[in-house]
Amino acid sequence: MFSNGLTIVSNGLIFFLLALVISGFIITEHMVEILESEAEVSVYSKMEIQEEATWIEDLRKINGVRDVRLVSEEEAYERMSAILGEEAQVLQYFQENPFSAFIELSIDLQNMETVLDTLEIMPEISSIRDNRDVLGKLRDIVKGITFMSVLILIAVGMTTLVVLSHTIRQSIYHYREQITTLTLLGAPMRFIAIPFYILGIWMSFVSGIIATMGAFFVIQSSYGFMMGPIPFIPLPPMTETIQVVAIYILSLSVIFGILGCMLGMVSVKKQ
């Protein structure tokens, strides 16, 4: 009974770590999705930009361009004022508006390379500015977290399997005389095995519930922490994050429970 309790607690902690990694993965993936949907390229020209110009119409036809919008000199000035906030008074030192008009292209991130290649060979365009680097770094972060998630998932899987199978073996050893008696009374193997499967799956599931509860409190407090001082981080809805984490952890706990029992049974049979 005591060792079963320890198994539940230790597996609960392991699943809790996995829950944190999964929630981290969900949040960063959501951030990248949001940023990708807002991927934009700014196009500058030496010529005066007129909205009805043919080359601007050509921009709309490029595969991967979702929208084309002219940003006037005045709008560019206002945007910068908004970004600078209280520091915007520095702009008053300029006698003339230092910003030039440009074209803002909303694009599909998957087609970014094609769009940029096409823009580079257009003679009307003098310079291009994009946020490829930022998105590239974010993608690297997602890759890193995905890799870490897989590693932790493997580690969690192996640890849970070893702990559970050992507990099941111990349990079988504890009841060995009753098992022998039932076997000699003609009990089929499934009748003897089912209680051990129920025990293993139940222990693993309870560990999953403990981990989910722990993750619920951590996610809730983390959201509270992030949404206050750093409100610009695009977080997915909290209930959605908790639901996804709960579904993953509880499903994995059942799967690992079944696998752990199978491993325990096989090792006992071999002996």
Next chain:
Amino acid sequence: MIRAQELALTYPTGTKAILPCDFEIKSGELVFLIGPSGSGKTSLLKLFMGSELLTEGSLEVLGQSMTGSQRNIQKMRQWIGPIFQDFRLIPNKSALENVMLGLRFLPHIQEDIHVISEEALIRVGLSHKIKSHVDTLSWGESQRVAIARAMVREPKLILADEPTGNLDKENAVHILKLLMDLRDSDTTVILTTHATHLIEDVKNAVFIHMNQGQMFLERR
């Protein structure tokens, strides 16, 4: 019923528990396995139950080769009523639940297992202990529950390991009588015993004298 040819059992440690022997036990016979401790009595019973595998020769129990598949041996066990020296009752359960457990895996039992389990306990003189937990029973009562569990299975073969061990003379005689009465229902009963003084006058029985793995069969 049971046929052995050149049957031998050697344990992995090298101990020769049963030396090569031939014998045949017919249906409905009462068989006493007699001999000192370590003579091979329990090993022979284990071979009959299929919980030990013979290392030489051949053994057939209830038409099933004991060198065959485990699945078939497990099916054959449905026709055996085992009685263990240490009873092997399931703790935290009542006497009735233990007897019912003996019936749970038997497809050939069609009657209400609750009713026939109660009847079996009454037959062994435990009508007043039907609902009692087995942990509260005395040695003699526990042994009688074990016998009821074996008898209620309507077995073709009863294998009893020292069923009178640790019992006073009165209880031992009662239990021997219960087992010997099973001959009337054409059940073969094989039991090991140290209590030779209790079976000196028994007739119509087979006595297998065992000593250091060797055996001598005598029919009286």
